[in-house]
Amino acid sequence: MPKIVDHEEQRAHIADAVTQIIIRDGFDHVTMRQIATEAGYAHGAISRYFPDKQSLLTAAFLQVFNASHERILTLVGPTRGLSALRIMSQQLLPFREKSAEVSRVVLSFWDRAAQVPEILEVHKRTITQRRGLIRRFLQEAAEDNELHPSVDVEEAINRVSVFNAGWQMLAVLTPEDSTGRHVTASIDAMIAGLGTERSNSSD
Amino acid sequence: MPKIVDHEEQRAHIADAVTQIIIRDGFDHVTMRQIATEAGYAHGAISRYFPDKQSLLTAAFLQVFNASHERILTLVGPTRGLSALRIMSQQLLPFREKSAEVSRVVLSFWDRAAQVPEILEVHKRTITQRRGLIRRFLQEAAEDNELHPSVDVEEAINRVSVFNAGWQMLAVLTPEDSTGRHVTASIDAMIAGLGTERSNSSD
Numbered sequence: 001m002p003k004i005v006d007h008e009e010q011r012a013h014i015a016d017a018v019t020q021i022i023i024r025d026g027f028d029h030v031t032m033r034q035i036a037t038e039a040g041y042a043h044g045a046i047s048r049y050f051p052d053k054q055s056l057l058t059a060a061f062l063q064v065f066n067a068s069h070e071r072i073l074t075l076v077g078p079t080r081g082l083s084a085l086r087i088m089s090q091q092l093l094p095f096r097e098k099s100a101e102v103s104r105v106v107l108s109f110w111d112r113a114a115q116v117p118e119i120l121e122v123h124k125r126t127i128t129q130r131r132g133l134i135r136r137f138l139q140e141a142a143e144d145n146e147l148h149p150s151v152d153v154e155e156a157i158n159r160v161s162v163f164n165a166g167w168q169m170l171a172v173l174t175p176e177d178s179t180g181r182h183v184t185a186s187i188d189a190m191i192a193g194l195g196t197e198r199s200n201s202s203d
Numbered sequence: 204m205p206k207i208v209d210h211e212e213q214r215a216h217i218a219d220a221v222t223q224i225i226i227r228d229g230f231d232h233v234t235m236r237q238i239a240t241e242a243g244y245a246h247g248a249i250s251r252y253f254p255d256k257q258s259l260l261t262a263a264f265l266q267v268f269n270a271s272h273e274r275i276l277t278l279v280g281p282t283r284g285l286s287a288l289r290i291m292s293q294q295l296l297p298f299r300e301k302s303a304e305v306s307r308v309v310l311s312f313w314d315r316a317a318q319v320p321e322i323l324e325v326h327k328r329t330i331t332q333r334r335g336l337i338r339r340f341l342q343e344a345a346e347d348n349e350l351h352p353s354v355d356v357e358e359a360i361n362r363v364s365v366f367n368a369g370w371q372m373l374a375v376l377t378p379e380d381s382t383g384r385h386v387t388a389s390i391d392a393m394i395a396g397l398g399t400e401r402s403n404s405s406d
Binding site for chain 2: 112
């Protein structure tokens with residue numbers, strides 16, 4: 001009797017194995033053999049789904065990205081504006097050990113996106129999705145009169161994107177500056193810089 | 204008559220060739236043979252100075268880092284505080300095509316620093332140097348009563364580091380959002396968020 005195989009589940013399982021190896025050993029050390037061992041699959045099962053290392057990295061990145069995107073939407077729920085933006089940053093920034101670890105996947109993905117046009121395309125799709133969510137929160141903030149009148153929404157999308165991207169680097173490379181206290185202070189300052197309340201702070 | 208060789212100059216020349224190849228083809232495509240061709244040296248001349256790809260990447264990164272560090276110090280001259288910080292950001296951010304290109308070297312270096320302890324050590328030395336300079340400018344701003352009283356210098360060092368790092372990513376991966384106008388607006392917002400004048404903006 002043929003075993004019923006859930007291909008989506010197998011792909012996700014392999015992508016997860018790739019993430020674990022990147023966190024433990026780094027992407028340069030990812031081999032098909034190692035992934036097969038980590039995932040508990042035969043060597044051929046891996047290459048059937050993913051023909052090369054690039055497709056494995058892309059799968060690992062998309063899994064990390066989609067999981068954080070879903071988590072943000074769930075946690076935000078009906079929350080709007082700057083409060084929603086805060087929830088987003090709390091999910092993306094290296095608050096918990098696990099999110100600092102997955103930043104390693106992000107760093108490897110960025111480096112390859114800079115080199116491989118197909119990976120850059122995937123990056124563009126995800127960054128468009130992320131920027132769309134940031135735009136939504138900022139527009140809500142503007143509608144609710146939370147946004148400082150001097151803040152231009154499109155420029156602020158860049159500001160928040162730069163903020164999130166910069167923290168991925170710090171999470172991995174200077175973890176001593178990326179503790180919960182530092183990250184909280186940083187999010188507070190970022191949100192304060194966007195809000196109408198900034199002019200009242202400590203004056 | 205033996206040719207007099209300036210080893211420092213040869214190393215710098217090779218590091219420059221590596222940077223050119225990273226910009227053109229990406230670090231994954233760097234080979235000893237290609238560097239020899241690019242630099243106009245014999246194959247053996249490269250490996251005499253740099254035993255492996257990691258040492259080549261490190262040399263290319265240090266050249267980029269040291270050049271920008273020297274350029275900042277020269278341009279800052281006697282300028283202090285937030286004005287000096289602005290000059291620094293203008294040098295580090297992707298204003299000119301060339302600075303966006305060298306961000307590719309930075310991205311590759313970060314990814315390897317996350318994987319190789321010796322490269323992480325080099326990164327730590329450079330980040331300590333950079334943070335020291337940011338600290339100096341912020342302390343000057345505090346002494347000159349330019350800094351908003353709610354701003355903590357150590358937290359602000361993180362804020363500026365995150366800002367600079369985040370822009371390296373945008374420069375490479377979303378160049379369409381990294382034009383001079385966007386970058387200028389972003390630096391203005393970052394500086395305004397630190398200064399005493401922020402409470403006066405557009406109220």
